Amino acid sequence: MKYRYLPVLAFSLITALAQAEPVARMESGVLVNASGMTLYTFDKDVAGSGKSACNGPCIALWPAVSAAGDVKPEGVFSVITRDDGSKQWAYQGKPLYTYSVDKKVGDQLGDNFKEVWHVVK
Template sequence: MRSLFTLCIAAATLALAACASTPPAPAKVEGGVLVGLSGMTLYTFDKDAAGSGKSVCNGPCATNWPPFKAEAGATPSGDYSIVTRDDGSAQWAYKGKPLYFWIKDQKPGDKTGDGFNKVWQTAKP
């Protein structure tokens, strides 16, 4: 009886550890596009090479297209990764493409940056 109890405790501990080690996704899907936890639409930039681990949107570009910053200690998982920006800060990427917000989106659900200059697209799962 004691060994069965020990086995059940061990199984429960492993199950809890697996749940605890899976970090929450930094974004969610709403209306068929990725949005930050604030509900604001996320975008990708065609000039960013997927998988390069780099963003080419810096300076004035990043003022208009604020990077979706990753907090210190953030842990990527699944399709999410973290790229290091030119200024040394961390930015979330989805399937290797850095993610950005658009300064002209005013409220959750806005997608006014989609197709901007034919190089900005809503990020889609």
Template sequence: MSKPLTFKALAATLLLTAGVGHAAPPAITNGVMAASNGMTLYTFDKDAANSGKSVCNGPCATLWPPALAMPGDQPAGAYSIVTRDDGAKQWAYKGKPLYFYQADQKAGERNGDNFKDVWHVVKD
């Protein structure tokens, strides 16, 4: 079983070094949200906005690795942090937890968009 991917592992360049040590939020690139390495981020329709948690755990999180927040990361603006069932902290946008899709292997891929009509790329 693979471990959930962290922002540090997938998007090391997100970490700010300007004295605060917090991860910078992802940005909208080519019309969808992506980490700074270009990997697309998704939301899951079964996650309730502003619930403070993710319902994608276990095998789901293997296929859809959560965008984990690093210790010391702080929410800002439309970005918040939710607590996963295992206690890990995960980034959320407008209250919806953010995920990567394991089948996306290259920056800019959007293979998970509309997967089973419940996974969607994040558009602002």
């Protein structure tokens, strides 16, 4: 599968993301992490709140897209601080997650899961 980095990303953001987990857009428009795994948002997260509503058992099933503590947000990407103090990437203010059931690149098994989880496009 071919990836192209988002045009809104400046070289500084690509460098910052490389410290944690780079985000790319597949030709289909879906955002993926450095491993090519699909990224998701959760409807219970409030955009721009700086918080994640996915904690406890939820985070085991929906792992957060980790950000290094010293990365700088830019453009549509920001960083939130989770309840446990770790950092997580957000897209347009919504925290980003992968889905533990997705096993291979291109899997999107979490899309519309319980009508509250959605592939990021």
